[in-house]
Every structure is written in structure tokens, then in C-alpha cells.
Amino acid sequence: MSTIAFIGVGNMGGPMARNLVKAGHAVRAFDMSAAVLKPVVDAGATGASSARDAVNGAEIVVTMLPAGQHVRGVYLEEGGVLSSAKKGTLLIDSSTIDIDSARAVHAAAEKAGFAFLDAPVSGGVGGAEAGTLTFMCGGSDEAFARAKPVLEKMGKKVVLAGGAGAGQAAKICNNMLLAISMIGTCEAFVLGEKLGLDPQKLFDIASTSSGQCWSLTTYCPVPGPVPTAPSNRDYTGGFATALMLKDLKLAQAAAQSAGAATPLGAEAAQLYALFAAKGHSGVDFSGIIRMLRGQA
Numbered sequence: 001m002s003t004i005a006f007i008g009v010g011n012m013g014g015p016m017a018r019n020l021v022k023a024g025h026a027v028r029a030f031d032m033s034a035a036v037l038k039p040v041v042d043a044g045a046t047g048a049s050s051a052r053d054a055v056n057g058a059e060i061v062v063t064m065l066p067a068g069q070h071v072r073g074v075y076l077e078e079g080g081v082l083s084s085a086k087k088g089t090l091l092i093d094s095s096t097i098d099i100d101s102a103r104a105v106h107a108a109a110e111k112a113g114f115a116f117l118d119a120p121v122s123g124g125v126g127g128a129e130a131g132t133l134t135f136m137c138g139g140s141d142e143a144f145a146r147a148k149p150v151l152e153k154m155g156k157k158v159v160l161a162g163g164a165g166a167g168q169a170a171k172i173c174n175n176m177l178l179a180i181s182m183i184g185t186c187e188a189f190v191l192g193e194k195l196g197l198d199p200q201k202l203f204d205i206a207s208t209s210s211g212q213c214w215s216l217t218t219y220c221p222v223p224g225p226v227p228t229a230p231s232n233r234d235y236t237g238g239f240a241t242a243l244m245l246k247d248l249k250l251a252q253a254a255a256q257s258a259g260a261a262t263p264l265g266a267e268a269a270q271l272y273a274l275f276a277a278k279g280h281s282g283v284d285f286s287g288i289i290r291m292l293r294g295q296a
């Protein structure tokens, strides 16, 4: 068992850190918010007063922070992880951040003699709590081999996508595809409704035809055909529009910097920005069907 510093124990990091405690690791947790730190300490972690304090004596550091600027700050600033951790510490960032920041922190960590892995997740808060997240990793084979047994305590699938930044790249490519397929699925149901088609009939046909996709068969945006989908719960408790919009903006920034043409990704980002601006940023992303019907 290892001593693990966990920095950023909010909605995702909190349950992830608790799963590491449950697995028998000694967890030293730090968050700028005392309110989110408390339940992690109550679960058996040691509360730390700063990032420097958290990494004291740790063999592994895991961070789960909002965005690239927070990750750069926690690793690169004076008193941050790179200037405080002991040599040989394995560093894992599971936040979803821009690829340029991920690569910058990779490079700085390598220069300072640390193994670093970008390891963003999918699976949401439910997956974090149940320990069933998917980790998409970018880094060296050696860093991945060291991280895998620890990540497996928080997730059920741990994949090495490639070198520095490849985990972030895989995550934003997947989520851009998801957003586009969700909007396409919603448009098909809206057109079907206008043409007088029963949504269940459209589902039965499309889900066994060439239009089938995850947004239709697992996450159907109309209530009824898939009882576990958020559409049956008034579009609550799923993947919030604000988080989808964040990932789409990251995908657009990456596309611009890499010179990739992603016109449908750009359109999806615009549509989710409009849906969020209408006051629906907390609504599950499949709720965009309401805007396409002219209801939102």
C-alpha cells in the first residue's frame, strides 16, 4: 500500500479519494474548500493544509482540478508539487484540461525528474462513487505500469492512449463525437414527431438500423424507450450541459491549434453554448432536444 497525496477533492475527487482509502492506501488530501475536504477526512484520509503539505512523504500524487490554469498552478508554482514532492514520486493528473497545459506540465515534470501521466476520466460522479470510471492515459509505458494498480481502485477500465497529452486528446475526441451524435439523435426524434411518427417505433427501427448509436440506444433523449436514460427523470442526474460545453470548447481549441477541420464539432459547441445561455447549464446534455423543439 502507498502513501497518496490527493489534491482537489470536489464532486469527482472526493469519492475517488475515498475509494483509495477503502483500498487501504494512506491518503493525504488537500482542497482549497474545507467543506469538501471534511467528508474525505471523515472517511479516513489525513487532511493537509496545502499542496506542499499533502505531498510530504507521498509516493504518488493524484490531482482532480477544474481546468488547465489550476493544474499549472498546483504543479508549477513555487510551493507546488514539482518543487515539493520527493524525487521518484509518480504524478497523475485526472482533471479534464486543455492539451497544451497537459503537455506543458508533462514537460516540466520530466525536466524535474518525475514520471507524469495525464489520466482524465469518463463515468461522472456515479462512476467515481462506484469505482467504475474509465481512465484514458497519456505518458510513458513505465508511468502507466506504475499508475495502473492505483487507478484500478477507482475505475474499471484503464487504457494507455499514447504519449504526453494522449489521454486528454482521447477524452475530447470521444466527447465531441458524443455531442454530435446526441444532437443528431435529437434532430431525428424532432423530425419524427413533426412527421407523426411514434417515438417508440422510431427507436425500435433506428436502434436496429444504420442510425444506431450510443446516444440512441443507451441515452435516448425521449422518455420511454430506455428507462435508465436521464430523459425519464426530466433530464436530471446525468452529464451536465456545462461539462459537455467545457469539453467541446477544449476540442475546438485543440482543433484550432492542430489545424483539424471539425465543422460539426464547432456547430455542436455553438448549440450547447446557446442551450447553456438560456439557463440550462445544469440540465443533462440530452435535454437539448427541448431547444431543438423550440421549447427551451
Ligand code: NAD
Pocket: 007, 008, 009, 010, 011, 012, 013, 030, 031, 032, 033, 036, 051, 064, 065, 066, 067, 070, 073, 074, 094, 095, 096, 097, 121, 122, 123, 124, 125, 239, 243, 246
Ligand atoms: P469540482 O469543482 O467539484 O472539484 C474541483 C475541486 O478542486 C474543488 O473542490 C476546488 O476547491 C478544488 N481546487 C481548485 N483549485 C485548487 C487548488 N489550487 N488547490 C486545491 N484544490 C483546488 O469539479 P469536479 O466535478 O470534481 O471536476 C473535476 C475535474 O473532473 C474537472 O476537470 C472536470 O471537467 C472533470 N470531470 C468531471 C466530471 C463530472 O461529472 N463532474 C466527469 C468527468 C470529468
